[in-house]
Amino acid sequence: MVATTNEVSVATGVKGTTTLLDIRNVAKSFGPNPVLRDISLQIAEGEFLTILGESGSGKTTLLRIIAGFESADAGEIWMAGERLDRQPPYRRRVNTVFQHYALFPHLTVAENVGYGLRVAKVAKDEIAARVEQALAMVKMAAFAQSKPAKISGGQQQRIALARALVNRPRLLLLDEPLSALDANLRRQMQVELKSLQREVGIAFVFVTHDQEEAMVMSDRIALLRLGELEQVASPREIYSRPATAYTAQFIGHTNLLRGEIKDGIARCSGLSWRTGFRDGPALFSLRPENIRLANAATASGVVRLRGKISRQAFHGATELLQLECAEGLMVSVRTATRENWQGELELEFSPADAVPVRESEERH
Amino acid sequence: MFSRAYRAAITVPPVLWVTIFLVGSYALLFCYSFWTVSSGQTIVHSWTLDNYRELLRVDVYLQTLFRSMGIAARVMIFSLLLGYPLAYYLSFHAGNRKDLLYQLVIIPLWVSYLVRAYAWKTILGSDGVLNTLLQYLHLTKHPLEFLLYSPFAVVLTLTHIYTPFAFLPIYASLEHIPRNLVEASHDLGASPFQTFWRVIFPLSIPGVLAGATFAFVLSLGDFLAPLLLGGPSGIMISNIVVSLFGAAYNWPLGAAISFCMLGLVVGLLFLSERLEKKWSFR
Numbered sequence: 001m002v003a004t005t006n007e008v009s010v011a012t013g014v015k016g017t018t019t020l021l022d023i024r025n026v027a028k029s030f031g032p033n034p035v036l037r038d039i040s041l042q043i044a045e046g047e048f049l050t051i052l053g054e055s056g057s058g059k060t061t062l063l064r065i066i067a068g069f070e071s072a073d074a075g076e077i078w079m080a081g082e083r084l085d086r087q088p089p090y091r092r093r094v095n096t097v098f099q100h101y102a103l104f105p106h107l108t109v110a111e112n113v114g115y116g117l118r119v120a121k122v123a124k125d126e127i128a129a130r131v132e133q134a135l136a137m138v139k140m141a142a143f144a145q146s147k148p149a150k151i152s153g154g155q156q157q158r159i160a161l162a163r164a165l166v167n168r169p170r171l172l173l174l175d176e177p178l179s180a181l182d183a184n185l186r187r188q189m190q191v192e193l194k195s196l197q198r199e200v201g202i203a204f205v206f207v208t209h210d211q212e213e214a215m216v217m218s219d220r221i222a223l224l225r226l227g228e229l230e231q232v233a234s235p236r237e238i239y240s241r242p243a244t245a246y247t248a249q250f251i252g253h254t255n256l257l258r259g260e261i262k263d264g265i266a267r268c269s270g271l272s273w274r275t276g277f278r279d280g281p282a283l284f285s286l287r288p289e290n291i292r293l294a295n296a297a298t299a300s301g302v303v304r305l306r307g308k309i310s311r312q313a314f315h316g317a318t319e320l321l322q323l324e325c326a327e328g329l330m331v332s333v334r335t336a337t338r339e340n341w342q343g344e345l346e347l348e349f350s351p352a353d354a355v356p357v358r359e360s361e362e363r364h
Numbered sequence: 365m366f367s368r369a370y371r372a373a374i375t376v377p378p379v380l381w382v383t384i385f386l387v388g389s390y391a392l393l394f395c396y397s398f399w400t401v402s403s404g405q406t407i408v409h410s411w412t413l414d415n416y417r418e419l420l421r422v423d424v425y426l427q428t429l430f431r432s433m434g435i436a437a438r439v440m441i442f443s444l445l446l447g448y449p450l451a452y453y454l455s456f457h458a459g460n461r462k463d464l465l466y467q468l469v470i471i472p473l474w475v476s477y478l479v480r481a482y483a484w485k486t487i488l489g490s491d492g493v494l495n496t497l498l499q500y501l502h503l504t505k506h507p508l509e510f511l512l513y514s515p516f517a518v519v520l521t522l523t524h525i526y527t528p529f530a531f532l533p534i535y536a537s538l539e540h541i542p543r544n545l546v547e548a549s550h551d552l553g554a555s556p557f558q559t560f561w562r563v564i565f566p567l568s569i570p571g572v573l574a575g576a577t578f579a580f581v582l583s584l585g586d587f588l589a590p591l592l593l594g595g596p597s598g599i600m601i602s603n604i605v606v607s608l609f610g611a612a613y614n615w616p617l618g619a620a621i622s623f624c625m626l627g628l629v630v631g632l633l634f635l636s637e638r639l640e641k642k643w644s645f646r
Binding site: 067069088089090091095096100102103104105115118119120147149163164167 | 542544545547548549550551552553554555558562563566567643645
């Protein structure tokens with residue numbers, strides 16, 4: 001497995017260690033197609049956990065099983081010491097923010113937000129007070145009497161959030177709630193959602209296919225691939241220490257170097273460096289930003305390589321260069337912006353930045 | 365964009381059709397309603413409101429109209445009571461039997477109205493299927509007379525015939541309810557029963573209104589069911605119109621009644637459309 005010797009494992013923001021939701025060996029098939037295989041995952045009180053995956057990875061199905069809209073074929077789900085998966089959705093202290101918001105079109109914004117309290121037969125005065133408070137929290141108090149069709153997508157999104165949070169659930173599920181918003185609003189909502197989550201202290205399980213969104217918002221990311229958990233870790237951990245080739249490629253941009261370790265020396269396409277890992281065939285992930293222009297002062301303890309620039313892509317703050325090195329090795333390098341990088345470059349990287357990763361097996 | 369000839373070619377036929385068969389014939393009928401019939405059985409082309417006065421003066425017309433409305437109202441209620449649960453079951457709980465059941469509901473519409481009305485006659489008559497069965501089971505000694513030639517028979521037959529008409533718009537409106545609204549309701553703690561009353565039913569109201577309008581309006585103007593199964597106590601307003609245009613030879617009075625009916629129906633359609641708009645949110 002991945003060694004995290006010097007690296008301090010910063011479990012950013014995992015509040016306390018009390019487990020709120022315990023998913024044990026959950027599996028689900030639709031007909032002959034397995035959608036989830038043996039998923040086990042714990043979610044802590046107050047945690048912001050993102051289930052990240054491509055379409056078809058099973059992330060929405062997992063969320064729907066937690067909410068109770070689908071039942072698992074195998075496995076159990078426990079919440080705060082109680083079996084959750086045997087209860088109908090309307091008895092679970094879990095609320096959902098739906099992808100397309102699912103606001104009731106025949107009810108006003110205030111009636112939508114108060115719906116959960118009304119069906120729970122909360123006193124009228126209390127409903128009014130809590131709805132007002134929830135609308136204030138999402139800055140939508142002015143729209144209390146509007147019908148959902150009259151407000152914009154971003155505003156509907158806020159109402160969906162208020163409608164779920166007003167019930168004070170133990171756990172809030174969010175199914176790609178930002179996917180229908182345009183880029184700017186989306187970034188703004190990411191920040192708002194994150195600070196709202198800190199404020200209310202409710203555990204969020206957030207589903208997305210957008211790895212950047214996952215990195216910005218989460219305490220931990222659970223990366224799902226073809227119905228199995230690929231890796232569960234904090235954004236920093238998952239980025240700097242990806243466990244598998246798939247993770248390394250899906251989260252951010254990376255170079256995969258295929259080679260071999262023998263007697264403590266790693267060899268890949270004419271490059272070699274000392275490593276503490278076990279002998280055998282190996283695959284290394286090397287982030288483009290960890291490769292830099294060679295510097296005379298750091299001659300020792302680095303791996304040097306030469307390459308000819310074959311492509312250049314401008315990314316605003318940085319430049320992504322594609323280099324052709326010896327033995328057909330292609331590497332991506334992130335550098336400061338400069339117009340027209342050309343010719344050959346002398347580059348280097350620290351062996352510690354070449355992270356050994358497991359091969360991701362092919363599955364269908 | 366399109367040539368004049370092309371536009372004319374696609375516009376003229378429907379306009380002609382509507383002008384000749386709808387506007388023209390209605391205008392003629394409207395004129396008739398202000399004319400009279402002489403003692404020599406010829407139409408007198410002088411303008412008068414006598415036919416409309418006659419309508420209000422002679423009790424039987426208004427009584428029959430009210431009875432027709434009563435029958436139509438009962439048919440409407442029974443069609444909704446049968447059609448709604450059926451539509452709800454098909455839309456939400458039938459699973460993969462949905463298409464089959466839908467076809468089964470629709471199939472009677474392909475069978476001639478007359479055949480279905482006659483079928484009820486053979487079921488409800490004194491020697492009919494139902495009476496024979498009841499006597500065979502010793503539940504009754506004599507045939508039940510009220511079964512046939514009564515408003516009961518008319519309501520029963522019309523309900524059977526018009527339930528699919530009530531069912532269809534209700535089913536369509538239920539099918540249009542996004543399923544994530546139902547999930548959202550459950551998610552917010554509403555039981556299936558609460559979800560039905562607070563989400564599903566309110567969103568299906570346009571379908572209910574359309575279905576109710578179909579059942580009521582179609583029943584109100586019906587004349588075959590009362591003719592075949594109604595007997596003297598089950599006569600409806602259209603039977604009177606039919607006889608005025610036929611044996612009684614009083615086209616002007618028949619036209620006047622027709623126009624009152626038309627006004628009533630158009631008013632109802634207008635009202636129903638207004639209400640449907642009020643209850644639709646998309």
